[in-house]
Amino acid sequence: RLILSGKEPDAARELLIKRYSNQLAQLSQQDSDDAFQFFINALTEVYDPHTSYLSPRTLDNFNIAMSLSLEGIGAVLQREDEFTKVVRVVPAGPADKEGTLKAGDKIVGVAQGRTEEITDVIGWRLDDVVDLIRGKKDTIVRLEVLPSASEISGQTTIISITREKVRLEEQAAKKEVLELEVGEDNYRVGVINIPAFYMDFEAFRNRDPNFKSTTRDVQKLLIELQTDGVDGIVIDLRNNGGGSLMEATALTDLFINPGPVVQIRHSSKRISREQRSRRKAFYDGPLLVLINRLSASASEIFAGAIQDYRRALVVGSPSFGKGTVQVLAPLNQGQLKFTESKFYRVSGDSTQHRGVIPDIIFPSYYDNDQIGESSQEYALPWDSIHAVKHAYYQPLGKWLPALKERHAQRVAKSPDWQYMLDEIAFINEQRDIKSITLHQEKRKALQQARENHLLGLENKRRRALKLPELASYQEIQAEKEGSEEKAGEDDNAKDPLLREAGHLLMDYLHLNSSASMPKLVGTEAKPSPK
CATH class of the missing domain: 3.90.226.10 (2-enoyl-CoA Hydratase; Chain A, domain 1)
Structure with missing residues (x-):
């Protein structure tokens, strides 16, 4: 896949070695709690796909997901090589209010309070770093950070952040x-x-x-x-x-x-x-x-x-x-x-x-x-x-x-709806393929044919909407990724299902003048189960 995307063989090999090394490093950091959870869930899933054991750490994350809140600094983190990287700072959270921590920064050390010695966290598993950073509201955590603008050997900075209750409004x-x-x-x-x-x-x-x-x-x-x-x-x-x-x-x-x-x-x-x-x-x-x-x-x-x-x-x-x-x-x-x-x-x-x-x-x-x-x-x-x-x-x-x-009359005339149907049909065709060649040139030809087909579908939609056609499949990808050049040019295609839902609601409003909830029409109950 990497070679098909344009990477040279040596670069692809180097990237794969890096990926597998990271996976091996993460696997080596699994502890007894992880092993117990894997084993118990393998057992419970034999009997019921919805029964599972939640380890203390998994339970904490479950409670955060249910409450949409946590006590911490308000930063989304991920592991990158040996580092803990800041992906995003939560708006209006403690880190955002402090103002120094930015997306792309790497956290290399963590300390509790104003005086505790900083613990080096390079090479740590992400969960363990997160456990150090989270903590009770109104307590202080100090982070040793390598700013995104610095080289790996560059100067670090110490950031003190007072933890608060963070609302996950997103x-x-x-x-x-x-x-x-x-x-x-x-x-x-x-x-x-x-x-x-x-x-x-x-x-x-x-x-x-x-x-x-x-x-x-x-x-x-x-x-x-x-x-x-x-x-x-x-x-x-x-x-x-x-x-x-x-x-x-x-x-x-x-x-x-x-x-x-x-x-x-x-x-x-x-x-x-x-x-x-x-x-x-x-x-x-x-x-x-x-x-x-x-x-x-x-x-x-x-x-x-x-x-x-x-x-x-x-x-x-x-x-x-x-x-x-x-x-x-x-x-x-x-x-x-x-x-x-x-x-x-x-x-x-x-x-x-x-x-x-x-x-x-x-x-x-x-x-x-x-x-x-x-x-x-x-x-x-x-x-x-x-x-x-x-x-x-x-x-x-x-x-x-x-x-x-x-509904049928409207979607039959909708270029966005027809594009969606064509795309679904193509996806279903791809699902039906049970084997694929490992010959590099043949794979490239198949990939090119796939991209040409999707480009044709997109340009068919654009012609119907009187929009300028795209020259390559890469332009479609750039649009989907929200490139600034294409942003706002074609809002109709964003969500045809949602727009049709809105039209159906207005249809219903037209057909039924009492679409706002009227008095009760009646009651019903089946006499016996089916």
Whole structure:
């Protein structure tokens, strides 16, 4: 691959030796905790892909991911050769406020407080360096840093940073506004992207009034978007692998009136329905939920409840299909995460194996045979239980034929959509190739043919949009990497799936003048499981 990318044989060989040496060095730094975690997880995965042992260090990282906060200096680090390199300084974090530490700097030593002797960390594994740098709020850590402008033998500098609680806002829910033209009318659709269902459980238990959670963040974003005067809201759950069950329920509570959200069946066959919406809907305007194959677990609880209540359109590709609930059990060292129950929608249907099936299905880049619960060799099958009596708000089935027709007509004329279909078809063709030549010149010819094909697809799209054509595949790569020369030239191609979701929401608004949540239309419950 390196030679195909243009490297000379000697340079490719040198780079590979360097890579393998780094991998060997990292392997040699594994300790008994790592070995225990590898062994136990190899055992648990024999029985259940979602049961695993979390070592103390892994548990710390899990808690950081759930709370979106940590106590430290606010810097993203990675290992580079024997050094710990600063990849990025978190905006408004302690390191950013101090102002000296920059991306590209290398940390070569760490000390605690103002007087402790600096410990040389060259050659250390990254986790161990991170453990030294993190620490309690309001304590001081001193870093010996080799600035990025210095040579390896250059002068180091000492930086003192007071640790603080760092908010990882880049991983929190975010909003944007889609500007859409429909005929002669202009519409503004608010989009809330939710990457995970996070919650700071410790702050919640401590009754911190400002504890971090998905629902609290989304509620703030809804207020901002409504103040902004948007015509509707899209909840983007693509690539959201789940998180807190409590947060999935709480988020649903923002959009429906009081009622059950999810049913949980335990191993004893007892069915719990305590996960309920308990307050009047905070937002009752036009709503659409966008999912894909990587929307899993808590995402499926939310999307399934919204769909069962007919509160909103659900569009995208079928979700992951994880319909089981895990709990954490404390151990002397770390915790055990194990499958304890299954969850079911209020309709009685499981999401296990099948996932949530959208009202309108979009094409997908993912191979369902390789990704998703159904791709597991011994995955639990789909099943159902009795439905729980629940309200429904809108007769969506009445509008679906018209919505599907409008969708089909629009995407048939969309160069971006057609480009996406062509690209997916090409990717599927590549997946079907079961062997490949090791002859260098033949491989180069295959690579060139692939690049020419992708360049042809891109220029076909550009001609349809009356944009200047590109001369080479390398220009496509430069665009994708966000080169300044191409930035902003072609915004339409950024996310055709999201734009089509916005158009579908506006279609629904046109077809149904009461797309804001009306009074209850009725209630339903299946008489028996399927």
